[in-house]
Amino acid sequence: MSSAGLPPSFQLLIPAVPVVVTGARQAVILTPDGELETLPLPEAARRLRGERPMVCHLPNVAARLKVPPFMAYDVLELFAFVRPARFCLPTVGGLAAACGLDAPVSPEDCAQTLVQVVRRLLHELPQEARWSQAKGRGVAWAMTRGGWPWGPSVLAAWGEQGEMPHSHRVLSGMRVWEHLPEFSEHAPESPPGTAPVDPAEARTRLGQLLGTAAEDRPQQADFASACSAAFAPRHVEGEPHVVLAEAGTGVGKTLGYIAPASVWAEKNEGAVWISTYTRNLQRQLDAELSRLHPDPVEKARKVVVRKGRENYLCLLNLEESINRLSHTPALAIPLGLMARWALATRDGDMVGGDFPGWLSDLVGRGPTIGLTDRRGECVFAACPHYTRCFIERSVRKARRARIVVANHALVMLVLAHGGTVGGGEEGPQIATRYVFDEGHHLFDAADSAFSAHLTGQEAAELRRWLLGSEETGRSRARGLKRRAEEVLADNVDALDALDAALAAARCLPGPGWLNRLTEGAPNGPTERFLLLARQQVYARSKDAGTPYSLETETAHPVPGLLETAAELEHAFDGLLAPVRELIRVIGKVLDDAAGETDGPTRLRLDSLSRSLDRRAVQPLLAWRSMLEALQQETPEQYVDWFAVDRIEGRDIDTGMHRHWIDPTKPLAGVMADSTHGVVVASATLRDGTGDPETDWKAAEGRTGAAHLPVPALRAAMASPFDxxxxxxxxxxxxxxxxxxxxxxxxxxxxxxxxxxxxxxxxxxxxxxxxxxxxxxxxxxxxxxxxxxxxxxxxxxxxxxxxxxxxxxxxxxxxxxxxxxxxxxxxxxxxxxxxxxxxxxxxxxxxxxxxxxxxxxxxxxxxxxxxxxxxxxxxxxxxxxxxxxxxxxxxxxxxxxxxxxxxxxxxxxxxxxxxxxxxxxxxxxxxxxxx
Known part of the structure; x- marks a missing residue:
């Protein structure tokens, strides 16, 4: 590659190491001298012992060589640094395509192509914008200090030489949150109108989306017309308009429902939530909505991809991890890559967004995906990064958007909790119109959303949420005390209830609970109950030696289990009482000091109250009901059982499970309460018995429509394919x-x-x-x-x-x-x-x-x-x-x-x-x- 335009300080430093490409039988090794060797995999593994070769996707290479992961120059890591938040397939061919190089046609080509990719990427670094280089240098120094093999090459490309800078400068380069834009607040949105969408309007909008050069698809226009019925005004409270719309592959159902949805959103200045089951369809929807809003700026304002908090990078988690680098310098490698990505990402979405899914495979889930808020520990307005938070930005954009693309799991949380999720500080997000694409998955999504699990992992997670980390140095989890006492510091009743709740939480499984169960040495009532449930599973299993999960009925419990269940029920009562008292006191504070408490504090208190209800009260009530059923009888709408969850023969969880026999009943309940119109779309809604009525009844049963007070409108468009x-x-x-x-x-x-x-x-x-x-x-x-x-x-x-x-x-x-x-x-x-x-x-x-x-x-x-x-x-x-x-x-x-x-x-x-x-x-x- 030409060096024209590069600064005099630029140095191209390509590591003089072997390049390795593995296949199913053999590996190709390109030596630093340019010689190519083809060796059987076992021999290649021996040859590479003690080497630090250049590879593409180290975990895959190590798996093929049948050796543990080893130190290597993984070109994908270099790509993630140089081109953060940009797509690349994690293969040599994918790297070549991303870098504009010819596709390799043989393993030998692959080895040589990797070197060309490295050369191209290193040449790009000095051509970055100056502000990006300035921030990137500090990140690169930190990663180099942590042992990143590519560090010297990256720094040489930027002309950085000599002694490592002072650690303060190094760490300051990692503080990327300081350079993210802040969001601004807006006045609350007015309630949407109720004007209907005429089928002719839907057809006209569809034509606009398709353009004049599009092929004629009468089925697609009919589909759009049928979907418009869901956007009529609701006539009776609790009776939404529901359209079950099956569109065979090739009909074009995505634009078919976007057409009436976008017309309704514009006419009524309200939001339509479009929900999918898979990440792939979310990406497809995002692309299709560019037809509706070709201007990226307008699209960013009117279309939002909305997910749960557990999908986004938490800046506080990133900061706390970076602050520990002096004790764990090797973490600078993944955290540096995360810092580079945080500055480049569109929206901070790490699950299906512009975060490369393969990066966690390379550098570990903990310092990548583990930086999301998966445990509900957000401190909301108390967070120093609150006004720069990716999650809060997404929430606020969704409030003002006209089309919100979400997933089934989030939508069910929103419906079930009155429009507030993630603790409630986000504020009501309830919409009146929904489109469920991939509607054949509604049964499974509802089954997950409305089930309850009294297991070791779930109960230990509740303890961790309440008490915080109890393992010094192993986790940064913030407990309820830290989240609550700052806003309740002057309220004696609240602090007393908080202390009582935290003391009672010790009835839940603590760190090391699984090992104690395996050793038969439980600690506390929950662990004693889990031990006996596990005993019942193993005692009644046909093949306890299987590598797969085990389960058994709850009937005819083993000796001592009923007594232990009663003890645990009493312990849960002891935890419920102070948690409910804390919620009551928070409500009283909000009421008594309504005119004195500032907005951020009110938001934090309201969020805390909602979080306590959703994350503590509701699970504890469900668990108490399950324990009561052991003494009496499981209600007819549920099924209970004991299980030991295993992965490849290793126990990972144990406990009691409860599911609705028909989870679409609670789904229909929340839809009737909250929605005015719903489209359920899929290519596979109906069964294929050959009897039309039977096939439609299957669709109604799997989507919850059978439990709604008004029959759903049925629409089916056959595929145009031969x-x-x-x-x-x-x-x-x-x-x-x-x-x-x-x-x-x-x-x-x-x-x-x-x-x-x-x-x-x-x-x-x-x-x-x-x-x-x-x-x-x-x-x-x-x-x-x-x-x-x-x-x-x-x-x-x-x-x-x-x-x-x-x-x-x-x-x-x-x-x-x-x-x-x-x-x-x-x-x-x-x-x-x-x-x-x-x-x-x-x-x-x-x-x-x-x-x-x-x-x-x-x-x-x-x-x-x-x-x-x-x-x-x-x-x-x-x-x-x-x-x-x-x-x-x-x-x-x-x-x-x-x-x-x-x-x-x-x-x-x-x-x-x-x-x-x-x-x-x-x-x-x-x-x-x-």
């Missing part, structure tokens, strides 16, 4: 699903026949890993890279991004990944299921099966899963794909999962391979890939 011509469905009849050698051979031959572009879905992680180990090398030998969830050391979203960009790659994942994969085009042309994805026959499912029509309930869930998976294959008009089921026991009654006209062929493996090769051959060749 599925019989564009897809095939094959059921392989001669592969034994219990023989993993046969299953692996089937995957290998099918992926080879498709030339890549295959997604393999598994019902168990162990089966996925076994198949991956058997087929990775032979696929790589044919030029088909294989990526695998739970193997490659990357999060699922990153793996999908890599798979999407690699036309010839294949990806293995669990069945749960079927909804997180949105891969239009040739990158996904084959989908293979290892077994029929029947529901897991656990205690909760058994109760629901009995309540929801027995075997028909199993069939409905399975058809919907297959329907969702099949929908991944064809995402746009030119796509083609083959769906293969390796389970010969797939019954014909599940065939309704597939579109009308698509024949399900039952064939042997050899025929299936030939069909895949024949059907996809012309498609792949015509695409120019493969």
């Amino acid at each position: 599925y019989p011509a564009q897809t095939k469905v094959l059921v392989v009849t001669d592969v034994r699903k219990d023989d993993l050698d046969q299953v692996a051979a089937a995957y290998r031959e099918l992926f080879l026949a498709a030339g890549g572009g295959g997604l393999g879905l598994f019902t168990a992680i162990s089966r996925l890993r076994a198949v991956r180990d058997r087929i990775a090398a032979p696929l790589e030998d044919r030029g088909i890279p294989l990526y695998a969830q739970h193997v490659d050391g990357m999060d699922s979203a990153t793996l999908v991004d890599i798979f999407r960009a690699d036309h010839d790659g294949c990806l293995l994942g669990t069945d749960a990944m079927r909804d997180g994969v949105d891969v239009p085009g040739h990158s996904l042309r084959l989908l293979v299921f290892d077994r029929v994805p029947w529901p897991r026959p656990d205690i909760l499912h058994r109760a629901r099966r009995e309540a929801f029509n027995g075997r028909a309930y199993d069939d409905m869930l399975t058809r919907l899963r297959l329907k969702q998976a099949f929908g991944r294959l064809v995402r746009r008009a030119g796509d083609h794909g083959v769906f293969v089921m390796l389970d010969p026991m797939m019954p014909t009654r599940l065939h309704g999962a597939f579109p009308p006209g698509v024949a399900v062929q039952r064939v042997g493996l050899a025929t299936a391979v030939a069909e895949v090769r024949s059907f996809l051959g012309d498609y792949v060749r015509g695409s120019g890939v493969g």
Whole structure:
């Protein structure tokens, strides 16, 4: 790269170390002298012992070499420093694309490309804006002091030489929060109007969004018209207008509901909340809304992506972590990368925003994702960073926005808690109009939102929230005393109640509770109860040695459990009383001193009161009810059970669980209370029994519409795709699903026949890993890279991004990944299921099966899963794909999962391979890939 325009002080310092690129069988090593060597992985691991090589994504490289992570020059870390908050796939090809370099075509090219990427990135540093360089130098010095391998190269590029600056200058460079803009307050928004949206208005707006050059999609216009009914004025309190709208893939439902939603928001000067289940759809929505507001400034004002507090960087957490660097200098590496990102990020969103998901894999979750407010410890207006807070900025923007893009979990919290979440200081955010996209997930989202768990982790988390960290030096958690006493310091009654609550909180599990349970030495009533619950689980398990989680019914408790439950119930009463008294006193303070207390203090007091109710009172009441049921009987609307949660055979939690048998009942309740109009949209709302009324009733049952006082409007628009011509469905009849050698051979031959572009879905992680180990090398030998969830050391979203960009790659994942994969085009042309994805026959499912029509309930869930998976294959008009089921026991009654006209062929493996090769051959060749 040319050095023109670079300052005289610039020095290009590329580390003289080996460059390593790993495959499934071999590793390529580029020596500092420029020689290329190809070695088997075990030999490469031995050669690299004691070296600090240059790599791309160290955790993945170490996993392939089958060695623990080691010190290395990870080029992704350099990219994250030089280009913070900018997208890059965590592969050599991804780095090359991001840097404008030619894509490498071989492992040898990859090794040489890494060096070119480093050269390009280092050349960019002195071309940064001066203010960015000034702040970056301090960060780089801090990271260098912490042992960052790239530090000398970065500092040389900026012309920094000589002795390390004084530690004060180094740490001041890390204090990036001082350079973030402050938000400003605005007058409260007026209530929105109630003007309806005429179907013709929705169609007109849709035409404006699409533009004059768009293809004619009558189904999309009909969809927009149908959705407009949800934006009519409500006639009776508690009776919202609900539209169940199924739109087949390709209809264009996103713009279809944005059209009437945006018209209503403009006419009534109010907000419409659009809720999704997956991060991918949130990103897609954000992009589509640029059609509505092409001007980025206007869009930033009128469209907000809103998430819970646990998704955003907490600046106070960042500051407290940086202040401890003198004791843990190595943390300067991840914290320096976080500091660079904090100055560049659009909105501070670390989960699905512009934070690179792969960075936590590289430098650890604690100093990255762990800096979010996952434990509800925010001190709100007492925080020195309050006016610069990413979360508070997002909250305030959402109050004034016209379209708020959120997720199901947050929306249910907002509805259930009267429009206040995160403690309440955010103020009411209740809207009257909602769109639930990916509406087929509402049942699962409600199941999570309205369940209760009296487990070690949950109870210990409540103790930690109340008492703060009890492990010196291991956590920065602030307890309730620190959050409360500053605003209640002069109130004796409040301080007495606070002290009593903190003393009573010691009935909850303390640090080390899991080890004490394992050793049979519980401390306190909660741990004694958990120990006996765990004993019951193990005593009644068919196979306690399984690596998977265990569970058992609560009936016929083991000796001593009822007495311990009664003791624990009494202990919870002892904690509830002072917490409620504290809430009462806070309310009295707010009332008595209404004219004297300043605004920030009132906000903090109100927030504290709401937090105490949501985080302490509500869980404790639910736990008391669960304990009472052990003495009596579980209410008919619930199902209770004991469980031991495990990961790969290691216990991680234990306790008692309670779920609604039908969680859409409480969901319908909060929707009736809070909303005026709701659109529930999905490509897979209805079942596929063949009977229209039965299929619609399934949609109403899974979304809560069946429990609302007024029937929902039903609307269904068929996909414009020619599925019989564009897809095939094959059921392989001669592969034994219990023989993993046969299953692996089937995957290998099918992926080879498709030339890549295959997604393999598994019902168990162990089966996925076994198949991956058997087929990775032979696929790589044919030029088909294989990526695998739970193997490659990357999060699922990153793996999908890599798979999407690699036309010839294949990806293995669990069945749960079927909804997180949105891969239009040739990158996904084959989908293979290892077994029929029947529901897991656990205690909760058994109760629901009995309540929801027995075997028909199993069939409905399975058809919907297959329907969702099949929908991944064809995402746009030119796509083609083959769906293969390796389970010969797939019954014909599940065939309704597939579109009308698509024949399900039952064939042997050899025929299936030939069909895949024949059907996809012309498609792949015509695409120019493969």
